[in-house]
Amino acid sequence: MCGIVGYTGQADVGGILVSGLRRLEYRGYDSAGVALYADGDSELTVVKTSGKIVDLEASMQAELPESKPFSSMGIGHTRWATHGAPTQINAHPHSSDNKEIAVVHNGIIENYADLKAHLIADGCTFNSETDSEVIAHLVQQCYQGDLRAAVTAAVKKLTGTYGIAVISTKHPGTIVAARSGSPIVVGLQDDETIVASDVSAIVSRTKQVIFLNDGDIVTATGGDVEITSMSSTTVTRESTLIDWDVDEIEKGGYDHFMLKEIHEQPAAIATGLRGRLDETEGTVRLGGLRMTPMDMARVPRMILAACGTSYYAGMVGKYYFEDFAGIPADIQQAAEFRYRNPIIEPNACMVAISQSGETADTLAAVREGLMKGATVLGICNVVGSTIARETGRGVYLHAGPEIGVASTKAFSCQVTVLAEMAIMFGRTRRLSASVGREMVRELARLPDIAAAVLEREAEIKVIAEKYAAAEDAFFIGRGYMFPAALEGALKLKEISYMHAEGYHAAELKHGPIALLDEDVPVIVPVPDLPDKEKTIGNMQECRARKSPVIAIATEGDKEIDAYCDDVIRVPRCQEFIAPIPVVIAEQLFAYYVAKARGCEIDQPRNLAKSVTVE
Ligand code: M6R
Numbered sequence: 001m002c003g004i005v006g007y008t009g010q011a012d013v014g015g016i017l018v019s020g021l022r023r024l025e026y027r028g029y030d031s032a033g034v035a036l037y038a039d040g041d042s043e044l045t046v047v048k049t050s051g052k053i054v055d056l057e058a059s060m061q062a063e064l065p066e067s068k069p070f071s072s073m074g075i076g077h078t079r080w081a082t083h084g085a086p087t088q089i090n091a092h093p094h095s096s097d098n099k100e101i102a103v104v105h106n107g108i109i110e111n112y113a114d115l116k117a118h119l120i121a122d123g124c125t126f127n128s129e130t131d132s133e134v135i136a137h138l139v140q141q142c143y144q145g146d147l148r149a150a151v152t153a154a155v156k157k158l159t160g161t162y163g164i165a166v167i168s169t170k171h172p173g174t175i176v177a178a179r180s181g182s183p184i185v186v187g188l189q190d191d192e193t194i195v196a197s198d199v200s201a202i203v204s205r206t207k208q209v210i211f212l213n214d215g216d217i218v219t220a221t222g223g224d225v226e227i228t229s230m231s232s233t234t235v236t237r238e239s240t241l242i243d244w245d246v247d248e249i250e251k252g253g254y255d256h257f258m259l260k261e262i263h264e265q266p267a268a269i270a271t272g273l274r275g276r277l278d279e280t281e282g283t284v285r286l287g288g289l290r291m292t293p294m295d296m297a298r299v300p301r302m303i304l305a306a307c308g309t310s311y312y313a314g315m316v317g318k319y320y321f322e323d324f325a326g327i328p329a330d331i332q333q334a335a336e337f338r339y340r341n342p343i344i345e346p347n348a349c350m351v352a353i354s355q356s357g358e359t360a361d362t363l364a365a366v367r368e369g370l371m372k373g374a375t376v377l378g379i380c381n382v383v384g385s386t387i388a389r390e391t392g393r394g395v396y397l398h399a400g401p402e403i404g405v406a407s408t409k410a411f412s413c414q415v416t417v418l419a420e421m422a423i424m425f426g427r428t429r430r431l432s433a434s435v436g437r438e439m440v441r442e443l444a445r446l447p448d449i450a451a452a453v454l455e456r457e458a459e460i461k462v463i464a465e466k467y468a469a470a471e472d473a474f475f476i477g478r479g480y481m482f483p484a485a486l487e488g489a490l491k492l493k494e495i496s497y498m499h500a501e502g503y504h505a506a507e508l509k510h511g512p513i514a515l516l517d518e519d520v521p522v523i524v525p526v527p528d529l530p531d532k533e534k535t536i537g538n539m540q541e542c543r544a545r546k547s548p549v550i551a552i553a554t555e556g557d558k559e560i561d562a563y564c565d566d567v568i569r570v571p572r573c574q575e576f577i578a579p580i581p582v583v584i585a586e587q588l589f590a591y592y593v594a595k596a597r598g599c600e601i602d603q604p605r606n607l608a609k610s611v612t613v614e
Contacts, residue, residue, distance in 0.1 A: 001608040002106040006165040008073040009192025017076035020201035026403040028608035029078035030086035035093040035102035036074040043099035048091035072173040077104035084129030094133040096140035105132035107161030107182035193220035207242040211384040258404035266447040268399040282436025283427040284420040296428040302329040305365040306353035309407040315483035317418035324426035335361035344372040355410035356610040357385020453584040464592030476505040481525040488586035496594035505538040516545035525582040528554035
């Protein structure tokens with residue numbers, strides 16, 4: 001989604017904004033722009049372009065006079081279109097009529113139509129179709145010599161979500177930024193400040209950051225930062241030291257971030273297990289849950305809420321809580337949860353799963369859960385993200401930054417954490433120490449299991465290339481392989497644009513089987529586990545309709561060869577672990593299909609890494 005970078009300091013503002021925006025490209029965007037200030041100018045200089053950051057850079061080179069000393073502050077933006085097409089005019093920054101004020105905005109202003117009508121009646125001229133432009137005009141209207149006061153007054157009129165950064169010719173060296181529902185992070189250095197929507201844009205200059213809370217307004221001047229509330233009182237926010245390096249957001253020799261992140265899975269899973277497994281007691285220690293065994297034993301129901309890949313991880317989690325702990329569990333599409341007035345009984349526990357920790361629908365579900373008195377736990381990857389902070393308890397994935405829009409390592413780590421959580425809950429209930437020990441030992445093998453799938457990469461590539469020209473595909477599975485099938489289909493469609501659908505293997509004959517023929521491959525995760533024979537029956541149904549069948553099967557399982565056209569092998573493991581190696585194989589399959597089709601793998605069309613709008 002949209003990205004914000006703002007810089008105030010003495011270094012090359014334009015260069016810092018462009019490199020910051022480049023770090024935000026992974027979020028997905030369709031246009032970009034910057035606003036700069038040259039000493040003495042009465043108007044800000046704004047350069048915008050539809051397209052990519054390279055296009056913006058070219059426009060900056062063409063449009064910015066070399067002789068002009070741009071200094072002290074600037075703001076930049078990558079836009080993911082919501083209101084209005086991805087054109088140059090709709091790109092941010094947006095300016096006030098007098099061109100003294102420029103604004104970049106992430107989020108959606110829900111009352112923009114009303115505000116726009118009033119502003120037009122007051123004589124403002126609008127240039128774009130965006131909701132965001134109202135903010136620039138409002139700040140100008142509220143301005144009486146104090147930029148912070150003007151921004152504070154302006155945002156009080158907004159309904160919806162915003163993360164904004166504002167500059168004015170009247171305040172050289174100052175950026176005012178504010179947030180409500182859309183993140184703003186402030187990077188601190190001795191004599192400069194970077195304001196951004198995402199740590200990635202900051203970490204090359206400083207690792208010391210402050211995450212703003214909703215309602216915070218920050219005024220940054222060089223190295224000085226003051227945070228105030230909506231009532232203009234000063235507030236104190238702790239700073240955080242980012243614990244990862246800039247090389248973690250580089251490709252490190254891989255063609256794509258997605259491939260790098262697929263390969264990082266053994267290490268990421270190992271990090272998520274380190275220090276948590278207690279083999280002696282057959283349990284797991286997750287201090288961040290802040291729940292006693294008694295608290296856990298009292299939970300009558302688990303509610304898991306998430307979107308996209310995190311939702312499919314949550315589906316696996318549902319099975320875990322039911323299988324290991326005997327707790328009834330539901331997985332909820334987060335957007336639906338919020339709008340259907342869910343019933344949350346006393347002591348119910350909710351788990352919000354979100355890689356980014358910023359997904360608007362998941363955040364809304366968290367707030368609904370908290371409002372209704374549930375104990376809400378977060379499973380997030382991004383440290384300091386809104387969901388992590390608002391839940392205040394849960395587990396971080398510590399998978400390192402995930403840059404590819406297609407989620408890969410986050411899935412494996414989410415499933416690992418959910419297994420850990422369910423074992424921990426299970427041990428307060430019906431899970432015996434001996435079974436717990438077995439499960440803990442199996443979890444400890446997971447990094448090696450993941451690594452073994454990666455060793456099959458070359459074979460998976462050959463199979464992927466064989467089917468890369470197909471226009472439609474199905475993924476089917478049963479039990480733990482059902483969510484794995486759904487995730488396989490999501491991965492394939494989002495990066496290769498091949499139409500792919502995931503179904504329960506038994507569901508195919510209730511309708512979708514009508515679509516099968518020799519041009520429609522069916523991918524079937526079918527490890528050597530209890531449901532295998534039934535799934536083989538479904539594979540035969542597909543082959544009877546001439547569909548090529550690609551099995552994802554257990555190493556050494558020769559029986560399966562008779563029922564499929566191609567086989568991808570994954571290591572033998574316990575049933576609960578199986579979704580992880582299977583999904584890693586599906587990730588590689590999707591990656592190589594997309595590569596063969598010449599797709600833009602890391603930034604698929606229309607998609608955003610962090611979906612901060614409803
Ligand atoms: O950051 P989140 O985990 O909350 O994101 C949820 C989905 O937007 C995300 O998983 C999306 O489906 C990915 N593109 C899947 O690869």
